[in-house]
Amino acid sequence: MTAPTAGALGNFLTNEFGSEAQIKNMAPVTAGARRINVLFDAELPDESAGFCLTQLPNESDAFRSIADEVQWLKLAHDAAMKVPEVVAWSEDASILGGPFFITRQVSGVTIPKHVVELCGSQAGLGAKVAFEIGESLAKLHVRGIDEVPADVERPEGTAVDAALAWIDEGMSELLQRSPAFELVSRWLRNNQPPPTPVTPIHGDTRNGNIIVNESGLGAILDWETAHIGEPFEDLAWLAQRMWRARNDQLEIGGFANRSDLRAGYEAGGGTWSDERFHWWKVYRCVWWGLGLARQGRQHLDGTFRSIIMAASGRRVAELEWDALCLIERGNHSA
Amino acid sequence: MDRPTAVELLEIMSATLNETIVPATAPHAQHQTRVVANLCRILMRELDADQAEPSALPPSLIDVDDATADATYADVLELVRAKLAVNKPGYDAHGAIEERDIVA
Numbered sequence: 001m002t003a004p005t006a007g008a009l010g011n012f013l014t015n016e017f018g019s020e021a022q023i024k025n026m027a028p029v030t031a032g033a034r035r036i037n038v039l040f041d042a043e044l045p046d047e048s049a050g051f052c053l054t055q056l057p058n059e060s061d062a063f064r065s066i067a068d069e070v071q072w073l074k075l076a077h078d079a080a081m082k083v084p085e086v087v088a089w090s091e092d093a094s095i096l097g098g099p100f101f102i103t104r105q106v107s108g109v110t111i112p113k114h115v116v117e118l119c120g121s122q123a124g125l126g127a128k129v130a131f132e133i134g135e136s137l138a139k140l141h142v143r144g145i146d147e148v149p150a151d152v153e154r155p156e157g158t159a160v161d162a163a164l165a166w167i168d169e170g171m172s173e174l175l176q177r178s179p180a181f182e183l184v185s186r187w188l189r190n191n192q193p194p195p196t197p198v199t200p201i202h203g204d205t206r207n208g209n210i211i212v213n214e215s216g217l218g219a220i221l222d223w224e225t226a227h228i229g230e231p232f233e234d235l236a237w238l239a240q241r242m243w244r245a246r247n248d249q250l251e252i253g254g255f256a257n258r259s260d261l262r263a264g265y266e267a268g269g270g271t272w273s274d275e276r277f278h279w280w281k282v283y284r285c286v287w288w289g290l291g292l293a294r295q296g297r298q299h300l301d302g303t304f305r306s307i308i309m310a311a312s313g314r315r316v317a318e319l320e321w322d323a324l325c326l327i328e329r330g331n332h333s334a
Numbered sequence: 335m336d337r338p339t340a341v342e343l344l345e346i347m348s349a350t351l352n353e354t355i356v357p358a359t360a361p362h363a364q365h366q367t368r369v370v371a372n373l374c375r376i377l378m379r380e381l382d383a384d385q386a387e388p389s390a391l392p393p394s395l396i397d398v399d400d401a402t403a404d405a406t407y408a409d410v411l412e413l414v415r416a417k418l419a420v421n422k423p424g425y426d427a428h429g430a431i432e433e434r435d436i437v438a
Binding site for chain 2: 171179180182183185186187241248249250251257258307308310311314315317318320321322324325326328329
């Protein structure tokens with residue numbers, strides 16, 4: 001994929017805004033594996049502002065179309081969540097070389113280690129960020145699924161049924177046995193929370209997909225995997241060890257306590273349940289472990305040969321450990 | 335086999351990648367290079383690890399009764415601990431008790 005040029009971007013924005021746009025300070029930033037993210041400034045006749053271009057190589061590589069992702073971003077923006085504001089988008093690959101959208105720039109840090117360091121340097125900041133994430137997610141979770149793009153899959157049955165089916169599929173594909181995940185999937189089946197209605201969820205809210213600055217949460221990024229599911233799948237994903245940048249003393253992203261997230265979630269209109277949080281925390285732990293095992297397998301079977309995918313196979317044990325620690329015993333019925 | 339041994343070679347391969355190759359490598363390839371260096375260290379530990387015979391487990395733990403699940407838990411935990419000693423030493427310092435404490 002070739003990087004977009006300032007000239008092409010300027011022409012597009014000039015058309016879009018109806019006045020001359022000069023593009024300056026284009027800076028590619030590290031982000032998703034398949035996407036190009038470029039920060040830039042646009043000088044317009046009466047303002048100069050920072051923007052972010054997100055571009056996909058081509059439609060076939062995307063989890064979902066740009067049009068769908070933009071619809072999710074607009075849904076989130078209308079719900080008053082902290083998300084980047086979309087100012088323009090197009091699926092016409094002839095403009096910049098691939099489908100793209102442009103959002104207003106949000107200042108702050110995104111690299112997990114930097115987020116943990118920033119929150120650690122300012123009293124109360126981590127708690128505020130977690131509160132604002134909880135508040136934002138609650139505002140999404142109270143929306144109806146009829147507001148979600150029509151071609152987004154509506155799951156049959158409950159979110160727990162879908163989750164357990166996913167585990168069964170992942171377990172059946174393992175190249176070698178995982179006694180740890182066997183025990184944990186047994187626990188998941190025996191400790192299912194009561195069914196609850198599905199809602200729109202972000203799907204990948206974690207330290208690494210958030211912008212944090214001195215004022216708190218800047219934005220929740222990456223709506224690529226937004227879907228209809230269980231609210232606590234969103235909330236519990238934040239509590240996984242791998243997002244803590246080694247700061248294991250703080251459950252939420254290595255920068256806050258669960259009570260901070262809960263306070264924000266309830267302030268935003270959400271209903272909290274520690275029981276559901278725990279079940280989905282265990283589930284998402286196994287889910288990611290099986291995902292890493294799948295990456296290792298995709299390397300071995302040639303679907304996606306890569307040193308990173310190969311190394312993923314050796315990271316599965318971390319998730320086996322975490323999941324076993326979460327259930328504490330084989331049955332844990334008490 | 336002549337010296338350096340496999341472990342000794344992996345040690346210098348890892349050090350060379352981190353100390354010489356990473357600084358001379360384009361940013362997009364630096365991460366991959368560090369991953370290769372880390373895999374060298376995983377292999378060093380794997381070659382040095384005791385090849386202990388794991389405890390016998392039932393053919394599957396998915397459908398066992400509660401008593402069997404509870405009874406095998408410690409063995410399964412040890413199995414994972416042995417893998418972590420190779421793949422990610424120190425990761426098991428944060429366990430069930432520590433996680434329960436930060437949640438409380």
